[in-house]
Amino acid sequence: MAEQTTRTLPKRSEIADEYKWALEDMYPNDQVWEEDARQAKEWIEKIRTYKGTLGSSGKRLLEVLQLQDDIHRIVQKLYVYAHMRRDEDTANPHYQALSDRSSSLSVTASEASSYIVPEILSLDAETLNRFINEEEGLELYRFQLEEITRQREHFLSPAEEQILAQAGEIAHGPQTVFGMLNNADITFPTIRDENGQEVELTKGNFIHFLESRDRRVRKDAYNALYSSYRKHKNTLAALFHASVKKDVFYARVRKYNSALEASLDVDNIPTEVYDNLIATIHEHLPLMYRYVSLRKKVLGIDDLHFYDLYVPIVQEVDIKVPYEKAKELVAEGLKPLGEEYIKILKEGFSSKWIDVYENQGKRSGAYSWGAYDVHPYVLLNYQETLDNAFTLAHEMGHAIHSYYTNKNQPFTYADYTIFVAEVASTVNESLLIDYMLKKTTDPREKLYLLNHYLEQFRGTVFRQTMFAEFEKITHEKVEAGEALTPEQLCAIYRELNEKYYGPELVLDENIEIEWARIPHFYNAFYVYKYATGFSAATSLATQILEEGQPAVERYLGFLKAGSSDYSINLLKKAGVDMTTPQPIRDALGKFKQLLDELEQLIG
Template sequence: MTPADSKAIPQRSDIEDKYKWNLTELYENDAKWEEDYKRAQEMLGKAKGFAGRLADSPEILFDCLKLRSDVSLICDNLHFYAKRNADLDHRVSKYQSMTDRAAMLISQAGAAFSFVEPELLQIDDKRLKEMAQEFPKKDLYDFYIKELIRSRAHIRSAEIEELLAQSILVARGPSNVFTMLNDADMKYPSIKDEDGNEVRITKQRYAKFMESPVQRVRRDAHVALFSSYKEHINTIGASLSASINNDVFYSRARRYESSLHQALDAINVPVEVYHSLLDTTEKNLEGLHKWIELRRKILKLDKIYPYDLVCPLFPEENYEVSYEDAVKEVTQAVESLGENYTSNLKRAFDSNWVDVYETEGKASGAYSSSNYSTHPVVLMNYNDTIDNMFTLAHEMGHCMHSFYSNKNQPYPKAQYTIFVAEVASTLNEGLLLQHLLKKVTDDKKKLFLLNQHIDNTFGTYFNQVMYARFELMIHEEVERGGALSPDMLNEIWHELTRKYYGPALSMDDYIQYKWARIPHFYYTYYVYQYSTSYAASQAILDKFLKGEEGIIERYLQLLSSGGSDYPISQLETCGVDMTTAKPFEATIKLFEDQVNEVERLAL
């Protein structure tokens, strides 16, 4: 069964197996998971045998680092299996409990090996480098040693490091509370769809209703969703405030100037990149303001509201896309990346790497999750929209990035940064758009696809810059000694919405609550990377379109480099310099040109 025509939310048992993950590839059953859990606990007991001995010889240091990597890999597997199963149905408490146990084990592992960095930092830089050169395998921990030396100033004593490691489990509390409220406990009212049918709102159905050509449906869905967040605004405000306080605590514990400095220093990105992104964009909002007004004119609305910002402007050219058709289009779109990439993408689609449809209790949205021992997986809540087809392309970009990274890097260097990850995902979206544009035979189709790309830039670049400004403002408020209240969060969001979207947008009573539904605010300074990555991917896409010699090989080299270098350097491999404003200015200029083209063709 596929749920495309069903008004009721399907149960997992209603979905055909070919549309579902097969997590037994990692653990045949829960009993095998328990065996690995016990094995990891036993391995942790060996950690203390290395304490105080790391400077004795390169062999002892290598063995300690290898043991930590081996434990980490098992912990990753345990958490992956439990969390993925939990995400398939948050009503099943067993897997939530297993997820919590895996998280606790990860915290225990961090505490067990917390002596490593403080002990290594008692060794001078020259000796550390010499020891690394004498490791039995020199390519496993070379980047780790380099990064350790760079971050020397922020590593604390062994006692403090142990306490910080043990505190991680407690620090997950705000995010866990929000996730359970947002995905499991919160219920939304019903509205009447375009045909007068009573339909209960879910987050996925809300997304589809936002694309409705009927403004009444969009408004009703908007009110239904955000009235539910309004009812829980005090709880959500408290959870977000606690999360921000966590960020500030850890930045101060590690002697950083601010939580922003800590977040960006983790991947060696200068804070100037963050400020350049925000400042450059905010100096160039005229094109975005023009787009909002142009939307109002094309939609023939007296006033344009927040729920009118993503519906297709040319609905007569819109069409539903089945999952099978989306797979076909995405596969064809990435053929320019070569046979190797395309064949591996087909393998992912054909081998249950994607859990496709929304079911009762399933985690909302979409994501890709990497597993070094088996393969990456993608969670979708596919609902036959063009937007979901682009989401599929996006998540498969992440998936293939993980696949190539895991294939070409040893486990300690396989995990790439989010800064680079979003390049792979948004480049796939760009390739899909170009693939679809090649099929255009008339201006109406071109308008529809230009609308799609403008909306992508609107959502992935401009919206995320606004979110990044919001995140910076609330962190700075706490760092100044202030407290975050729901009223303050509402006011900040309201004013930023007015600033970014401009005078053409009519504000309603519910837009101020939008911050409350965004889970990324619980991942410290995460959202800016969508914007920086989007700008980088547009620069790389331009190189593809111009046929720049060697760009395919350099791009695949980027995907295969994993976490073996810093992201700014990795992007330089493809000729993109993110320390300048040029990628941001070029992205904004392209957006403005496309807005002008839509205006020329549509009015």
């Protein structure tokens, strides 16, 4: 018998340079980072000297707003670089320290400028308008100033704002500790792959194993991952409880009725949008039950488990997508967005915007990030699957959104809100799947793609809404004075899975611990935006395909707008009204159409 070897992740140094992002475009070396850090500290000390003087003149107000932008701009760059270097290898102590320093600098900058908003709020509307009219440069800040005064009742006195700013680093504690536990400390056992070879389980290859044709492999990977989190359930529950209590504390201090209201008010989104999403999904859960039942039928199994939800239901089709092929596929699929968009996309591919492959210690998952003064970056942990090809399209949607807004907006308005952040990424996915469905002539491949598209709906609309409901329930319990024990969190999560997936899915014991591994729960009330963003994107992609250039122009205008207007208004201009449940209903109508087509093809 041939000797079996265990496959492990490569070290960072073993990854070819062409597949690593070029962070040197941000800082050529750490010494230049240190020089900027010194500059940032000087500016932070300077901005303290303006305290108590903003009401003296429009000129004084303009000076402090410009200096605040300079500080935010340089601190953003310092922070992004340090954290992205850390993400390359989360066990690297040098970049752990550098990221900690950048976090402290960010908190210090917030504390030093914490007087600005209270002093602006101390000005009456007449004085503020006079300043804007008299001092030409203040016109740029008109929308920002109006946004500050909109939230007037939720700001505190200068002294209280300073205390809250100083507490910022402590408040990030639960998220920071979870990140270290989740990315650096937690370990997973090896499992046997389809060939009987021992392979190290990682968060990066977990979904790949869940897509395996071999049910034993799927089950082993599923149980290995979740049993590892279960061993830490008490620590993870304590961290999550602390994070929720932090959210509730800040909401109450700022005089909001709930943590949900406080979170949504940042984007000027009414809580009805959140509640409408959950209610509308509840109305359409029978569609999910139909899909689960169909999956059980096609797989030909008596009991459908959670680890059976990711395997493609078309057994004969095996679509392997190497990274180079994925780039070509994405470029073809996004052609409806026009030549300019494709040119930017290819620039990102060829100019090392992307960190492609998994390595030891690398942060899990995928994201797009960057700073105003440099091109965007994308982190991947690429596996050769169709899902990962869509991840590439998704993250490049974020990146090109950032590219457009940075090129077309001043720094003040270059950072688009989280509410619209998932729209551009999901438009890319919608266009890519449409291209592939139209291109294929193989009925089996079409079945595969239809199933993949339905899985996007399941994961992005249904599952993220379930996450959103979990966040709502847990925050409401803490607001009511209840504690969140590991047992209670598991019970809540189990009941939600039962509600969302229906009677045909066997609820394994391990599914109840899934809440413990979701990083987004430490950025509360974020995940609902995946579902609303997917719905908006489904509508926009349809308009682009049906209308052509006029819809493309509206869409590119949206990408260029940054935060120069409220998110709801920007989407309305692009062609979608998210103040109503209609976009959610339209998206679920698309889900039904795809499900009908899949059922007909299967027969």
